[in-house]
Amino acid sequence: MTITNETNRIADGDRVRTHQAAAPVPFVDFDEPMLERFRAAAAIDDRDNTFFDSTHAELAGAGYYTANLPSAVGGGGLNMLEMGRRQRRLATYAPAPALATCMHLYWTGAAADFHRLGESSLDHVIDGALDGEIYSSGHAETGNDVPVVLSTTDAEPVDGGYRITGRKLFSSLGPIWTRNGFHSMDSSDPDAPMIIHGFLHRDDPGVTIVENWDTIAMRSSQSHDVVLDSVFVPDERVASVVPAGSGEDPVTGTAFLWALALVCNVYVGIAERALELAIASLHAKTSIGLGGRTLATSPMLQYQVADMWIALDGVRSSLDMIATDWGDGVAHDPEWELRIVGAKQRTSDMVRFVVDTAMDVAGGSSIRNDNEMSRLLRDSRAAAYHAPAAAIAHTGIGAALLSTEPAGPSR
Missing domain, CATH: 2.40.110.10 (Butyryl-CoA Dehydrogenase, subunit A, domain 2)
Structure with missing residues (x-):
């Protein structure tokens, strides 16, 4: 799949779109009370296997579904880096709503990038989102x-x-x-x-x-x-x-980059919350073996906490750099696809490692169904099932670097 900074500038034809939403909902950033409401609702919606209605209503009312549309047409004007960081923060409170909204926001993000380039083929997505349409x-x-x-x-x-x-x-x-x-x-x-x-x-x-x-x-x-x-x-x-079989499509290439960038940030948010909970548990527990001191003073547990942070920060920094480079127009062609696919695989590996380690550090209470850590454990498992799967990612990257077809060497 070809991904370029210029989105390959496909021919515009004679299509011209206008943006006439009567009253776009202004983007209002998260505040702590809002996020705590999301976290409380997330536990109930997970338990009952129900849609996040209350969280969705607040997100819509805060202009979140148009947050990455250009401000000139009534959107929030957030770029990939800014949107990714908000998805990451949302995921530390409500992982499933954060993941689900990615599927709308990657289309609006791609449409915004095309619009900024003067290409109108996805302007109908901008119009629709401003009119309240929800994309999946x-x-x-x-x-x-x-x-x-x-x-x-x-x-x-x-x-x-x-x-x-x-x-x-x-x-x-x-x-x-x-x-x-x-x-x-x-x-x-x-x-x-x-x-x-x-x-x-x-x-x-x-x-x-x-x-x-x-x-x-x-x-x-x-x-x-x-x-x-x-x-x-x-x-x-x-x-x-x-x-069929061609990746030479700027529409899906741009949407693909936005999708993986946002989805990966959701799992970074899950890892951040798991680490936060693990650290809090170590400060809250004392040990007879440590003379009554907290478990935070245990060298082995300190090592595990450091191991989690090192893995998490590497992926977080990588995603921020990809988004920054995309917004700045850095010429990584033709490696854009390799970079985002590699980032997705690192994210999938990292979130499982961090959450599994956090469970070990937090102790037996973390396996209770009413413990937030157990939900993070379950949610983290989903990272592996976003395309491309590990086998496809490794095969594709390896074949690209070796200049062969995935089925074998080119002749």
Whole structure:
């Protein structure tokens, strides 16, 4: 997947969009009472496997769903670094809502970047978000371990657009999304299959949301399946059409970078909270073996705390640098994809290590269901299941560095 600072500047054609939201909701940053409400609701929503309604309402009222849109059109004007840090902070209080909102914010972030470049092909996302539309992701599929560039969902070309048939998994914000960014495959020419990237509407005939989200992790994200039965998507809602297997698409390349940058920051937030809880537990407990001193004075536990911080800070710094370089236009081409995929893999490894170690440090009480640490443990497990999976990440990076195809050396 090609990712460049100029977003490859795809041809604009004659499309011109205007932004006429009557009263955009101004962005209001988090305050501590708001975040504590989120944390209290997160525990209840996780226990009951319910959507984060109250947190969503507050986020919407604070302009969070338009926070990374350009301020000139009524958004909050946050760039990738600023948005990522807020997702990280939100995740320390409410991991599942933070993860779920990523699926909206990566589309608005990509649209904002395109808009700043004078490219209007995603301006309809800006318009929609300003009008209160909620975007979700329609990329995960059964039997497809290389999402976005290939698809098990069928796109049948018809007059004026496509008919989409298939099933999408893990579509977060299940109860509230109104727009779904999807991809599917047009195989009408078997010798030249094409990947269609576009946007579904929740009320399109043939769209069925299957409320089947019951997991151990990220429960309140309510990432239900979406069944598509010959759903008509008009040409004006098609963002790009590219050859199957090709990563040469600036729309999905930019969205991919935003998605992984935000998702990774969620898991950094989980690790930060786990470390915070572990440190608090060591200060709260005394030891007979240490002469009544707190466990914070134990050299071995100090070593474990340091080990967690070192792992966490390395990933946190890497993500901040990626976002800073993206915003500053640093020319990492063609390594942008390698950098963000590598960051995702490091994040996945790090959050498991930090949370597992924090559980050890905090002691047996952390396995209780009513202990926040046990929820962080469960939520941290989800990091491994965001694309690309570890095997795909390592194969792709290795093949790129060795100038071979993933299936073997090029000839």
